[in-house]
Amino acid sequence: MKVYKYGDNVDTDVIIPARHLNNPDPKALASHCMEDIDASFASTVEEGDIIVAGANFGCGSSREHAPLSIKACGVKCVIAKSFARIFYRNSINIGFPIMECAEAAEAIQPGDKVTVDFQSGIITDETQGKTWQAAPFPAFVNGIIQSGGLLNSLKARGVAK
Amino acid sequence: MGMTMTQKILAKHAGLESVEAGQLIEAKLDMVLGNDITTPVAITEFNKAGLTQIFDKDKISIVLDHSTPCKDIKSAQLCAQAREFAKRFDITNFYDVGQMGVEHALLPEKGLVAPGETVIGADSHTCTYGALGAFSTGVGSTDMAAGMATGLAWFKVPSAIKVTLKGKFRPYVSGKDVMLHLIGEIGVDGALYKSLEFGGEGVKELAMDDRFTIANMAIEAGGKNGIFPVDDVTRAYLNGRVTRAWEAFEPDADAVYEREVVIDLDQLRPTVALPHLPSNTRTVDQVEGMPIQQVVIGSCTNGRLKDIKEAAEILKGRKVAKGVRCIVFPATQQIMLDAMAAGYIQALIEAGCAVSTPTCGPCLGGHMGVLSDGERAISTTNRNFVGRMGPVSSEIILSSPAVAAASAVTGCVTDPAKLEKL
Numbered sequence: 001m002k003v004y005k006y007g008d009n010v011d012t013d014v015i016i017p018a019r020h021l022n023n024p025d026p027k028a029l030a031s032h033c034m035e036d037i038d039a040s041f042a043s044t045v046e047e048g049d050i051i052v053a054g055a056n057f058g059c060g061s062s063r064e065h066a067p068l069s070i071k072a073c074g075v076k077c078v079i080a081k082s083f084a085r086i087f088y089r090n091s092i093n094i095g096f097p098i099m100e101c102a103e104a105a106e107a108i109q110p111g112d113k114v115t116v117d118f119q120s121g122i123i124t125d126e127t128q129g130k131t132w133q134a135a136p137f138p139a140f141v142n143g144i145i146q147s148g149g150l151l152n153s154l155k156a157r158g159v160a161k
Numbered sequence: 162m163g164m165t166m167t168q169k170i171l172a173k174h175a176g177l178e179s180v181e182a183g184q185l186i187e188a189k190l191d192m193v194l195g196n197d198i199t200t201p202v203a204i205t206e207f208n209k210a211g212l213t214q215i216f217d218k219d220k221i222s223i224v225l226d227h228s229t230p231c232k233d234i235k236s237a238q239l240c241a242q243a244r245e246f247a248k249r250f251d252i253t254n255f256y257d258v259g260q261m262g263v264e265h266a267l268l269p270e271k272g273l274v275a276p277g278e279t280v281i282g283a284d285s286h287t288c289t290y291g292a293l294g295a296f297s298t299g300v301g302s303t304d305m306a307a308g309m310a311t312g313l314a315w316f317k318v319p320s321a322i323k324v325t326l327k328g329k330f331r332p333y334v335s336g337k338d339v340m341l342h343l344i345g346e347i348g349v350d351g352a353l354y355k356s357l358e359f360g361g362e363g364v365k366e367l368a369m370d371d372r373f374t375i376a377n378m379a380i381e382a383g384g385k386n387g388i389f390p391v392d393d394v395t396r397a398y399l400n401g402r403v404t405r406a407w408e409a410f411e412p413d414a415d416a417v418y419e420r421e422v423v424i425d426l427d428q429l430r431p432t433v434a435l436p437h438l439p440s441n442t443r444t445v446d447q448v449e450g451m452p453i454q455q456v457v458i459g460s461c462t463n464g465r466l467k468d469i470k471e472a473a474e475i476l477k478g479r480k481v482a483k484g485v486r487c488i489v490f491p492a493t494q495q496i497m498l499d500a501m502a503a504g505y506i507q508a509l510i511e512a513g514c515a516v517s518t519p520t521c522g523p524c525l526g527g528h529m530g531v532l533s534d535g536e537r538a539i540s541t542t543n544r545n546f547v548g549r550m551g552p553v554s555s556e557i558i559l560s561s562p563a564v565a566a567a568s569a570v571t572g573c574v575t576d577p578a579k580l581e582k583l
Contacts, residue, residue, distance in 0.1 A: 013548060060285065150315075154313075
């Protein structure tokens with residue numbers, strides 16, 4: 001696994017530029033993921049890689065294409081100091097793991113070997129020998145994630161038909 | 162404990178006596194919105210989950226405004242998918258080319274949002290309707306699909322920042338300057354997860370179109386929503402548009418705010434945001450003379466009649482500078498008609514502007530005004546992120562319609578007050 005590290009305010013326009021929104025197929029989106037901030041990302045990213053970023057990750061447009069493209073690249077999770085609110089709920093709603101942890105986001109360096117435990121919220125940097133605790137999800141939100149996304153959870157409750 | 166305007170609206174829609182910041186609730190929705198980019202993804206999720214029912218055909222709006230009139234085959238296929246879904250469920254408020262406008266100008270114009278209502282839209286600028294005293298916020302496509310199926314959405318009840326407005330505008334200052342100034346003060350995540358609640362005696366000085374501009378850009382400060390109290394200006398706007406019963410909410414006297422920001426409208430100067438963040442603000446006098454190759458006047462932020470008027474009054478009898486392309490896109494068909502009747506469109510075309518049918522195209526670098534390498538635009542839109550309107554080497558400066566129009570005349574960033582003397 002590799003770590004890709006970015007700064008503050010990574011917006012959804014650089015995660016997936018609007019010129020590619022005319023094809024919402026996840027594989028097509030993945031081929032342009034992070035194109036305007038890191039032109040080599042889509043060609044080098046591999047299953048299980050992790051994105052580490054600063055504050056307000058995913059700010060800007062509501063396009064769900066942004067977390068969809070990252071997920072379709074095989075990225076295991078995004079660890080950030082904070083997330084923009086629409087990106088945050090979109091990730092939860094599509095069942096893509098995100099972890100909010102300012103200390104980990106600060107300390108982890110590209111090239112580090114990092115493991116994450118979504119159940120406990122523990123992030124481990126094996127290279128640096130450090131561990132951090134990510135902010136836990138509220139039970140309600142955890143329920144959505146455990147159901148495999150919002151629509152599945154609403155169906156399971158019988159409110160969506 | 163007292164509640165903010167937003168908290169009162171959310172409590173009512175969640176069927177609760179009261180709510181407090183941080184509480185997770187499920188609220189009933191009065192409107193669910195999507196456009197031609199986000200609706201197809203919602204439809205795919207809706208179908209993938211095996212859903213077959215919508216909650217209310219009158220409470221869903223689908224507006225084909227982003228890549229329309231369709232810019233390419235793939236966009237046309239997305240529009241066809243949305244059109245088919247609207248037909249399948251007999252969606253009342255489906256707006257296609259010819260009737261559509263930029264969604265956040267269109268919905269209020271059609272009376273589809275009223276004070277005290279709760280609206281989600283799969284478009285980040287859905288926060289615009291806070292100008293009418295509604296709770297409205299942007300969400301993604303899965304939320305839209307869930308909202309269409311159930312009429313419900315989950316929310317974390319937001320805390321709030323109080324923005325108190327005082328005084329009145331000086332010439333060539335408008336709602337855009339208020340919001341750029343505020344974002345410059347608090348930053349692009351200054352209101353993250355929070356409400357921006359506007360109040361103070363300065364509110365009455367703001368035209369409805371200024372309030373729409375201000376609420377529209379709450380998201381650019383990271384905000385969940387931006388909301389105004391309901392007053393005579395709101396009631397005059399609603400008159401003839403909304404016939405159903407609605408309820409105005411005021412904050413409790415002991416409502417809790419995380420902080421207060423006071424803005425003296427008298428002290429505001431025309432303000433711009435330099436590349437590449439809306440918080441990178443300067444007053445126009447600090448950056449006068451920066452050359453521009455394109456001017457964009459319109460969008461859900463600044464494509465309403467007052468915006469077109471302000472641009473036309475500056476451009477009337479003048480010419481767009483050689484080497485500058487000035488594109489004006491009134492946000493709805495009705496705004497276009499009103500602008501024609503008032504002579505604004507003629508003045509703009511005679512000045513050398515290209516006037517477009519409603520579309521979101523240029524704002525997000527979709528079509529109808531994409532930039533080339535190293536080009537710089539001054540634009541009345543809402544985002545100046547890297548690559549938003551063209552290649553990563555292109556740049557966007559955000560401004561009001563007045564500053565954009567004055568800059569079109571000179572070919573560089575210009576204070577409209579100084580244009581009078583040229």
